[in-house]
Amino acid sequence: MRLHLTANLPIRVEPLVFAGRVEFRLGNAFPAVLVVDAEALPRLAEAIAEGQAALDAALGGTRGGQ
Secondary structure: OOOOOOOOOOEEEEEEHHHOEEEEEEOOOOOEEEEEEHHHHHHHHHHHHHHHHHHHHHOOOOOOOO
């Protein structure tokens, strides 16, 4: 599955304490849902940071004109 996240995409976060997970709902009417185990959250954060760093490097330190 491929999701295209944009700056204005609604993202709602719900901790599922009973299950030790966090649910991310992406979108409104029919949201895609990502459920992440608590132990995997640091790796997800690392992956996002790695992607941002790679994109910044490829764009010469700018964020696509932002």
